[in-house]
Amino acid sequence: MSWSGFPVDAEQVRVARALAQRIAAEVLRFISSHTTVSIERTVLRALGFDSVGARATPVANLVVDELLRRGLLGAGAASWLAQVMSRTDQTPREICARIAMSGLHAGLFSPVEQGGADKARDAVSELTARAALELGARAEQRDALKGELGVGPRPGVGPRPEVGPRPLKYVIVATGDIHDDVLQAVAAAQAGADIIAVIRSTAQSLLDYVPKGATREGFGGTYATQENFRIMREALDQESQRLGRYIGLTNYSSGLCMPEIALMGAIERLDYLLNDAMYGILFRDINMKRTFVDQYFSRRICALARIGIMTGEDNYLTTAPALTAFHTVVASQFINEAFARPAGLPPSLIGLGHAFQIDPAVDDSLLLELGQALLVRTLFPDSPIKYMPPTKHMPGDIFMGYLLDGMFNLVGVASGQSVQLLGMHTESIHNPFLMDRFLSLKNADYVFCAARSLGQEVRWAPDGKVVRRAREVLELAVALLEQVAQKGLMTAISEGLFADVKRSPDGGKGLGGVVARGEGYFNPLLDQLEGRGDPR
Amino acid sequence: MKKDGANIVKAYGDRLGDGAVQLSFTLPMACSARAREAAICYAQHMGLKNINVATAEPAGDSHTFLVLYGHSNLSIDVDLLEVPEVRATERSMHEVDDLIAREFDRPLVLVGACTGTDAHTVGIDAILNMKGYAGDYGLECYAGFEVYNMGGQVCVEEFVARARSVGADALLLSKVVTQRGVHKKDATSVVAAIQEAGLRERVVVILGGPRVDHKLALELGFDAGFGRGTRPSQVASFIVDELMRRRVDPAVASPTEE
Numbered sequence: 001m002s003w004s005g006f007p008v009d010a011e012q013v014r015v016a017r018a019l020a021q022r023i024a025a026e027v028l029r030f031i032s033s034h035t036t037v038s039i040e041r042t043v044l045r046a047l048g049f050d051s052v053g054a055r056a057t058p059v060a061n062l063v064v065d066e067l068l069r070r071g072l073l074g075a076g077a078a079s080w081l082a083q084v085m086s087r088t089d090q091t092p093r094e095i096c097a098r099i100a101m102s103g104l105h106a107g108l109f110s111p112v113e114q115g116g117a118d119k120a121r122d123a124v125s126e127l128t129a130r131a132a133l134e135l136g137a138r139a140e141q142r143d144a145l146k147g148e149l150g151v152g153p154r155p156g157v158g159p160r161p162e163v164g165p166r167p168l169k170y171v172i173v174a175t176g177d178i179h180d181d182v183l184q185a186v187a188a189a190q191a192g193a194d195i196i197a198v199i200r201s202t203a204q205s206l207l208d209y210v211p212k213g214a215t216r217e218g219f220g221g222t223y224a225t226q227e228n229f230r231i232m233r234e235a236l237d238q239e240s241q242r243l244g245r246y247i248g249l250t251n252y253s254s255g256l257c258m259p260e261i262a263l264m265g266a267i268e269r270l271d272y273l274l275n276d277a278m279y280g281i282l283f284r285d286i287n288m289k290r291t292f293v294d295q296y297f298s299r300r301i302c303a304l305a306r307i308g309i310m311t312g313e314d315n316y317l318t319t320a321p322a323l324t325a326f327h328t329v330v331a332s333q334f335i336n337e338a339f340a341r342p343a344g345l346p347p348s349l350i351g352l353g354h355a356f357q358i359d360p361a362v363d364d365s366l367l368l369e370l371g372q373a374l375l376v377r378t379l380f381p382d383s384p385i386k387y388m389p390p391t392k393h394m395p396g397d398i399f400m401g402y403l404l405d406g407m408f409n410l411v412g413v414a415s416g417q418s419v420q421l422l423g424m425h426t427e428s429i430h431n432p433f434l435m436d437r438f439l440s441l442k443n444a445d446y447v448f449c450a451a452r453s454l455g456q457e458v459r460w461a462p463d464g465k466v467v468r469r470a471r472e473v474l475e476l477a478v479a480l481l482e483q484v485a486q487k488g489l490m491t492a493i494s495e496g497l498f499a500d501v502k503r504s505p506d507g508g509k510g511l512g513g514v515v516a517r518g519e520g521y522f523n524p525l526l527d528q529l530e531g532r533g534d535p536r
Numbered sequence: 537m538k539k540d541g542a543n544i545v546k547a548y549g550d551r552l553g554d555g556a557v558q559l560s561f562t563l564p565m566a567c568s569a570r571a572r573e574a575a576i577c578y579a580q581h582m583g584l585k586n587i588n589v590a591t592a593e594p595a596g597d598s599h600t601f602l603v604l605y606g607h608s609n610l611s612i613d614v615d616l617l618e619v620p621e622v623r624a625t626e627r628s629m630h631e632v633d634d635l636i637a638r639e640f641d642r643p644l645v646l647v648g649a650c651t652g653t654d655a656h657t658v659g660i661d662a663i664l665n666m667k668g669y670a671g672d673y674g675l676e677c678y679a680g681f682e683v684y685n686m687g688g689q690v691c692v693e694e695f696v697a698r699a700r701s702v703g704a705d706a707l708l709l710s711k712v713v714t715q716r717g718v719h720k721k722d723a724t725s726v727v728a729a730i731q732e733a734g735l736r737e738r739v740v741v742i743l744g745g746p747r748v749d750h751k752l753a754l755e756l757g758f759d760a761g762f763g764r765g766t767r768p769s770q771v772a773s774f775i776v777d778e779l780m781r782r783r784v785d786p787a788v789a790s791p792t793e794e
């Protein structure tokens with residue numbers, strides 16, 4: 001199905017992409033000369049550093065914090081590991097277990113002679129290469145199950161798949177308790193959901209470590225931990241087999257631990273990760289340098305594990321009005337794309353987000369939403385588009401809210417969105433109840449079926465409101481990109497050009513964890529991810 | 537419905553006094569005749585009569601979604617209810633600014649935050665940020681206010697320390713996440729910390745959020761509560777009224793002492 005019938009100025013699109021590439025290039029130079037505590041912890045974790053020590057502090061944090069304190073992190077945590085291996089003749093797992101038991105001691109950080117360490121470095125590289133192969137194998141396992149079962153409704157069940165595209169139905173669970181999440185996710189899958197997202201506890205984005213184990217207490221969501229990922233994926237695998245269709249799983253590679261969570265998602269076969277080049281900066285006040293360096297590494301892992309990323313531009317419309325700020329969404333999508341491509345992600349794995357957030361009191365709001373949705377669909381024809389539901393103007397009147405969600409679903413199916421994050425009519429009241437999700441799925445099923453081919457039947461008036469809205473948004477987006485390219489992205493963010501939020505390059509959380517790569521910086525995982533791995 | 541001078545109401549469907557209500561819920565059991573009967577029984581125990589199950593359908597394999605109608609015999613005398621309401625005059629931004637200029641010899645200092653794990657600043661931003669909400673300018677726009685918006689995930693100690701260091705006249709706390717009653721726990725701890733710091737009598741303390749109302753805020757020890765749909769000018773007007781009221785009668789400085 002092609003949406004190419006929708007008129008968009010190809011020259012402007014070309015200009016927008018070129019500007020976005022220019023904007024990203026400057027930041028990429030910074031990225032390639034820096035590392036972060038989270039990246040170095042990821043390197044250790046890939047080699048089996050997954051234990052926790054005293055007070056449940058992950059061993060990866062203990063080690064990396066100490067390296068940072070001693071000014072040794074610029075050489076890479078893998079350099080340290082090679083030295084300890086050459087001195088103790090132990091495997092990384094054994095070293096990790098010993099630190100978990102008895103903590104750090106000064107001897108772990110005394111330098112060794114170069115020759116021994118060189119040999120150990122080769123060993124570390126080889127172990128990392130094996131870990132990367134294992135991640136690839138996990139991805140293949142997932143893709144095989146996906147291929148065998150298929151995604152979306154089975155033939156003969158529900159609307160006929162051969163008639164026009166239909167957005168995948170994405171719902172969230174957020175009980176705070178992973179075991180309750182499983183019950184709700186399974187019920188949602190049975191009621192027709194295609195993708196389950198487990199919302200994280202609100203505090204987690206600012207934690208500079210990843211908690212370990214299954215968790216049963218969270219606020220506004222459930223902690224992202226590797227064990228929670230495993231529990232949910234196992235339940236969804238079983239339910240997928242039973243239903244005969246593959247149910248996808250989403251979590252968040254955002255906040256201060258983007259790379260580590262990407263690794264955990266890759267190990268536990270997640271399908272999607274929310275991952276944005278600027279979200280943490282703008283909405284969680286995480287330092288921009290930290291975020292830029294971390295997002296690159298996490299996206300490299302997603303590329304290896306073929307995890308689809310989803311960007312978070314929809315959030316811009318929660319602070320700024322959609323009517324005047326939608327072009328910031330589009331500009332940011334181009335920038336996110338320009339960061340994702342050099343990280344090895346093909347367009348099919350770059351999911352771009354936007355939202356249905358125009359004030360329903362505005363005349364012809366439905367047409368304006370259509371113009372925006374068709375524009376985004378057309379600008380990124382090979383990328384999945386993630387369409388977020390109305391939340392800002394969701395009333396307490398759930399019946400009115402249900403109607404608003406119906407209109408959102410209508411725009412979603414008529415404009416060929418790929419993933420529809422289903423709206424909840426109880427959005428403004430509570431985290432979704434099981435029945436809210438059920439009703440929301442019914443709403444989407446009805447609208448997706450009833451308006452299945454609407455997008456193919458309609459030709460928009462060349463100077464009508466829909467086309468004019470799209471044209472106006474693209475023009476403003478190009479103008480904004482020009483401004484950003486001129487100033488540089490870091491300055492642009494510090495002047496509040498996105499989401500009306502101002503963040504300075506040296507402000508925010510996590511800057512202390514950004515370190516310049518030293519001479520002889522050793523990161524065998526990055527070598528693997530960037531295709532410099534030594535195939536043994 | 538007036539009876540013996542009382543003002544009695546019942547839920548209204550299409551005939552005064554019919555007590556008609558609509559109800560929807562889920563039972564954690566597979567959809568079946570037994571589930572339908574269980575729902576009727578459940579609604580009867582809630583005090584409903586003439587129950588009509590409009591739909592009972594499977595929400596997944598082990599849950600049943602229901603919509604029921606019924607009639608309740610309950611009636612309420614609305615005159616006997618205690619309903620605290622925020623006392624504040626409706627004023628525009630300019631009226632508030634004029635009042636501050638006339639009544640105070642300095643701008644009033646406001647500090648706002650979402651404390652604890654709550655990262656949702658949409659509420660505090662709607663009230664404080666220049667842009668405001670629903671066409672009503674935020675308090676940062678007011679000439680009469682000096683505003684410090686600390687944003688989300690602020691710890692209580694920092695909030696109180698800032699209140700002290702800038703000499704706050706009013707504190708605005710926003711709580712959006714309400715899972716497992718966390719908004720009440722957090723709000724209570726803020727009031728306790730303000731009291732401990734000895735600031736409670738000097739400072740007007742306001743709670744806001746989609747699940748907040750004035751009654752709840754008073755119960756938790758705040759001076760006022762503002763819920764969904766509140767415009768910044770309403771908050772502004774309350775702050776000025778409350779500060780003026782305290783100046784006149786310091787004895788009623790804190791509602792906890794009433």
